[in-house]
Structures are given as C-alpha cells and as structure tokens.
Amino acid sequence: MKPIKKQVVIIGGGPAGLAAALKLYELGVRDMVILERESEPGGILRQCIHDGFGLTRFRETLTGPEYSHRFVEQIRVLDIPLITDATVVSLTEDRLVRAACNGQMMEFQGEAVILAMGCRERTRGALSIPGSRPAGVYTAGVAQSYVNLHNIMVGKEVVILGSGDIGLIMARRLTLEGAKVQGVYEIQPYPSGLDRNIRQCLEDFQIPLYLSHTVTDIRGTRRLEGVEVCKVDEQRRPLTQTARFIPCDTLVLSVGLIPENELSLEGGVVLDPHTKGPLVDGFHQTSVEGIFAAGNVLHVHDLVDFVSLEGEALAESVARFLKEGTLPSCPVQVVGRDPLLYTLPQRVPPSGRVELFFRVKRPVGDKTLQVMQGANLLFEKKYREVLPAEMEKCSFDVFNLKADQPLEVHLT
Amino acid sequence: MNSITEKNQGSEETLLTCIVCPQGCKLRVQKTEGVWQVSGEKCIRGRDYALQELTLPLRNLTTSVLVEKGTQPLAGVRLSEPISREKIGEAMEFLKCIRVEAPVEVGQVIHLNLLGLKVDVVVTRGVPRSKF
Numbered sequence: 367m368k369p370i371k372k373q374v375v376i377i378g379g380g381p382a383g384l385a386a387a388l389k390l391y392e393l394g395v396r397d398m399v400i401l402e403r404e405s406e407p408g409g410i411l412r413q414c415i416h417d418g419f420g421l422t423r424f425r426e427t428l429t430g431p432e433y434s435h436r437f438v439e440q441i442r443v444l445d446i447p448l449i450t451d452a453t454v455v456s457l458t459e460d461r462l463v464r465a466a467c468n469g470q471m472m473e474f475q476g477e478a479v480i481l482a483m484g485c486r487e488r489t490r491g492a493l494s495i496p497g498s499r500p501a502g503v504y505t506a507g508v509a510q511s512y513v514n515l516h517n518i519m520v521g522k523e524v525v526i527l528g529s530g531d532i533g534l535i536m537a538r539r540l541t542l543e544g545a546k547v548q549g550v551y552e553i554q555p556y557p558s559g560l561d562r563n564i565r566q567c568l569e570d571f572q573i574p575l576y577l578s579h580t581v582t583d584i585r586g587t588r589r590l591e592g593v594e595v596c597k598v599d600e601q602r603r604p605l606t607q608t609a610r611f612i613p614c615d616t617l618v619l620s621v622g623l624i625p626e627n628e629l630s631l632e633g634g635v636v637l638d639p640h641t642k643g644p645l646v647d648g649f650h651q652t653s654v655e656g657i658f659a660a661g662n663v664l665h666v667h668d669l670v671d672f673v674s675l676e677g678e679a680l681a682e683s684v685a686r687f688l689k690e691g692t693l694p695s696c697p698v699q700v701v702g703r704d705p706l707l708y709t710l711p712q713r714v715p716p717s718g719r720v721e722l723f724f725r726v727k728r729p730v731g732d733k734t735l736q737v738m739q740g741a742n743l744l745f746e747k748k749y750r751e752v753l754p755a756e757m758e759k760c761s762f763d764v765f766n767l768k769a770d771q772p773l774e775v776h777l778t
Numbered sequence: 779m780n781s782i783t784e785k786n787q788g789s790e791e792t793l794l795t796c797i798v799c800p801q802g803c804k805l806r807v808q809k810t811e812g813v814w815q816v817s818g819e820k821c822i823r824g825r826d827y828a829l830q831e832l833t834l835p836l837r838n839l840t841t842s843v844l845v846e847k848g849t850q851p852l853a854g855v856r857l858s859e860p861i862s863r864e865k866i867g868e869a870m871e872f873l874k875c876i877r878v879e880a881p882v883e884v885g886q887v888i889h890l891n892l893l894g895l896k897v898d899v900v901v902t903r904g905v906p907r908s909k910f
Contacts, residue, residue, distance in 0.1 A: 418799075427798075428902075429856055432884060435904075514852065516852075517851040517852050561795040562796070562802045570837065756800075
C-alpha cells in the first residue's frame with residue numbers, strides 16, 4: 367500500500383485543527399487533509415452547548431456548536447479535505463500517518479504534520495479513589511456527552527468532585543435536566559473554575575460548594591449508592607474524623623484535563639512534564655522537524671478563542687516551513703520560575719516576536735512578570751491577579767539574544 | 779464570593795462578579811438615597827449587568843431539544859435574548875416537550891415568543907435528515 371502524499375496532514379478536526387486548516391488555505395496551501403476521529407468535526411465544541419465562546423474573537427457570546435459551525439462551514443465551502451470516522455493509529459518521526467478510516471487502513475505521508483488531538487480527562491483510577499466499582503461514576507465530559515449528544519440522563523442524585531469549569535457547567539446542566547446535585551466538592555481551598563461559573567452554575571441553583579474536601583470512598587455494588595467525603599488539611603490529606611456519607615447514584619469527576627499525546631510519543635516527540643504537551647519552539651514546531659502542535663494537545667486552554675489563534679499562528683509557521691524547507695533555529699531556552707507552573711513556548715529564536723503563554727500554580731496577586739536573560743531585563747508587565755484557572759498571554763520583541771543563556775521568567 | 783450586600787447609614791453596597799464575559803470583573807454597586815453607582819467594570823456591559831442583576835436578574839438558557847427523523851437525537855438550542863432567571867424552570871419544562879423534525883439548521887428559529895416573553899428559541903447545533 368503506497369502512502370498518499372500530502373503537504374500537510376492535520377490530526378484532529380477540533381478547533382485547533384480547523385483554524386489551522388483555514389489559515390493554511392488562506393496562505394495558499396491546498397494539499398492538506400484533516401483526519402477526524404468522530405463522525406462530525408468540531409471536537410469538544412459539539413457537546414459544549416452552553417455559551418461564553420467567541421467573546422474575544424467574534425465579540426459575541428456563542429455556544430460551542432455555533433463557534434465550531436463558523437469554521438466547519440468554511441471548510442465545507444472551500445472543500446478542504448476532511449475525513450471523518452478516521453482514527454489515526456500511528457505516527458512516525460518521518461511523518462507517516464496511518465489511520466483506520468471506516469473499516470479500511472489509509473496511509474498518508476506528510477511534509478508537515480499538525481498535532482491537534484486535544485486532551486482527555488483524568489479518571490477515578492488515576493486518582494486512586496478507594497471503594498467499589500459500581501456503575502454511575504463518570505468524568506464530567508463523558509456525562510456531558512451522554513446528556514448533550516446521546517439524550518441519555520446519567521443519574522438523579524449527583525455528587526460532583528472538582529470545581530473546574532466543566533464540573534460547574536455540568537452541575538447546572540444536570541439540574542436543568544431534573545437531577546438533584548447534592549454538592550460540589552473541591553480539594554483546594556479555592557475554586558478551580560471561574561467566578562462567573564460559581565455564580566451562574568452553583569449560586570443560581572443553590573448548589574453548595576465545599577472547599578478543602580475530597581471523596582474518600584465509593585460505595586455500591588452494581589450501581590453507586592453513595593460516596594464518603596472528608597475535609598482535607600493543607601497537605602490535602604483527608605481528616606478522617608470529618609468523614610460523612612452522602613447517598614447518591616451518580617459521581618461526576620471534574621479533576622483535570624491531560625493533553626492526549628500517545629501519538630506524539632510514538633512519533634518521537636519530546637513532552638514537557640509541566641504542560642504534559644510537546645516541547646515547542648517559537649514556531650509551534652516540536653522536537654521533531656516538520657511536526658507541529660497547537661490547541662489542547664499542546665497545553666490545556668480555557669478559551670477556545672486562544673485555541674483558534676494558536677492554530678492560526680501555527681499555520682503561518684507551517685506555510686513558511688513548506689516554502690523554505692526549514693524554519694529559523696530557536697536555541698534560547700525559556701524557563702519559568704515559581705509560582706509559574708509553565709511557560710510556552712519552551713524555546714525561542716534569538717530575534718523576533720515572542721508570544722508567551724503561562725499559568726500559575728496557585729492564585730497570586732499584585733505581581734510583576736519579568737523576562738530576563740542574565741541580568742538584562744527584556745520585558746515587564748504588572749498583573750493585579752493571576753489565577754490557575756486563567757491562562758495568560760503576553761508578547762514582546764527580542765533582539766540578538768545570547769543563544770546559550772536561558773530566558774528566565776519570574777512573577778514576583 | 780458573589781453578591782455580598784452591606785448596609786450602612788442609608789447607603790447599600792453590593793459586591794458581585796460580572797458574568798457577561800470570562801474576565802469576571804469584580805463590580806461594586808453603591809445605592810445611596812435611591813441613586814445607583816457602579817464601579818470596577820471594564821466595559822459598559824458590566825455596568826448594565828450590575829444594574830440589571832440587582833433589579834431583575836436575567837439569564838440565557840442553553841439546552842437541547844428532541845429531534846425526529848434526524849441523524850442524531852438532539853439539536854442544541856438557545857434563547858434569542860436572556861429572560862428573567864425566575865422563568866428558567868418554566869422554560870425548561872416547555873422545551874422538554876417540544877419535538878422538531880430534521881433537518882434543522884444552525885440559526886433556525888424553532889419557536890417564537892417562548893412563554894409570551896418575546897424571545898425565540900434558536901438552533902445552535904443542527905441535525906441533518908436521516909436517510910433511513
């Protein structure tokens with residue numbers, strides 16, 4: 367079987383892949399293909415029927431599917447090749463992509479490959495929550511998919527673990543569909559999700575939020591019968607004397623998203639343990655030449671508007687890569703210091719515009735971001751408040767940086 | 779925390795978080811002798827939100843409706859405008875009883891003047907007609 371040659375193979379037809387494809391088209395690239403695992407493109411946006419999307423990009427508050435529609439419609443109008451029901455099963459360092467498409471295997475040889483596979487959810491198993499394994503334990507995205515795509519109600523008496531935005535959104539959604547959400551339990555002493563979601567998803571429905579709590583036992587034989595919750599100390603260890611039993615038939619877990627990089631690893635791409643996504647340079651290129659990454663597969667985003675921008679920036683780099691055969695080298699390492707959880711990209715060119723993304727490990731207030739190389743201060747920006755739930759972005763120009771000395775990013 | 783109100787010598791101060799956009803500006807609304815004053819907003823929508831929220835809270839509703847003869851069982855819908863928060867329950871009860879026939883397209887209005895509140899029900903995720 368001879369592989370089909372394509373200039374660009376895009377793995378994933380969600381917001382990152384779609385934005386990259388449209389931008390590539392705009393830049394004159396035609397020979398590309400998008401490989402999408404589901405039967406419809408749009409990625410996670412298909413099931414996010416709540417609004418709040420597109421506020422910066424379109425200045426409108428759209429629902430997930432409406433945001434996605436704007437891109438998918440364009441893909442259809444421009445006839446950009448998109449294969450649905452195509453699961454990519456392998457990726458090599460030489461950019462050979464094999465996919466199972468509707469019962470047959472297809473092989474594509476790309477000059478460039480764009481990783482846009484998105485992320486997956488942290489599971490009960492990964493948290494090692496003790497107890498039995500009854501039915502009725504779902505991650506929030508799975509519950510959302512059941513309710514919003516398949517018309518299946520997941521349960522009636524619900525406990526939610528994790529106050530991330532997905533958990534909060536599902537608290538509201540399940541309540542609207544007739545469930546009783548007993549409470550949202552959050553292990554941190556502060557909520558993980560946005561204040562606006564605490565307001566419109568919990569307070570509007572009088573759903574209590576219990577901070578510094580976690581689930582310590584799951585009980586039930588065939589179906590969940592209830593969970594044990596405990597208060598935790600500053601080291602997040604359960605205070606067993608505070609244990610309470612909460613009867614319920616459904617436990618929804620909103621405990622973290624993890625970039626989906628199994629294929630990336632197969633392709634020899636090196637990951638950053640802080641982002642759990644590929645190490646990239648200022649051109650969104652990974653450690654493997656010709657393999658690029660954008661969207662949740664690179665680092666988990668809060669706003670899809672930023673994902674689209676990232677896909678478009680990546681497309682500019684890919685178009686340049688296709689034209690020139692290579693991209694400028696990015697020898698300058700970028701290192702983020704506490705309280706920064708990560709900074710991205712991890713390597714930049716000695717001269718050019720740097721678009722820096724970062725997240726903090728814990729909420730901080732009244733800080734100044736400083737980017738230094740050695741004793742040289744290159745950029746400074748004040749922040750009133752930075753929260754772990756909000757990825758931040760800043761840009762600045764660099765000129766003639768030393769190649770062998772890292773850029774240090776401080777937030778003090 | 780949201781919506782904390784303090785009363786102090788004829789003036790009231792309420793703190794709330796704006797929900798219009800993800801920025802979530804912390805707003806302070808002072809009511810002194812019947813005159814409202816909003817601060818902390820980064821745009822005029824925040825100011826409008828604050829005043830509305832303390833007089834008649836409005837919410838939009840995004841949910842799904844059942845589709846017949848479609849490739850999928852559900853279409854996504856939203857209201858064309860926010861409605862009173864107190865009417866959300868009633869709106870949900872109504873929408874659970876609707877059935878629409880595929881195909882339905884994004885942007886299509888499937889119901890006018892919901893509950894007489896002068897808002898329409900608009901499709902957000904369309905459903906094509908099933909071939910079977």
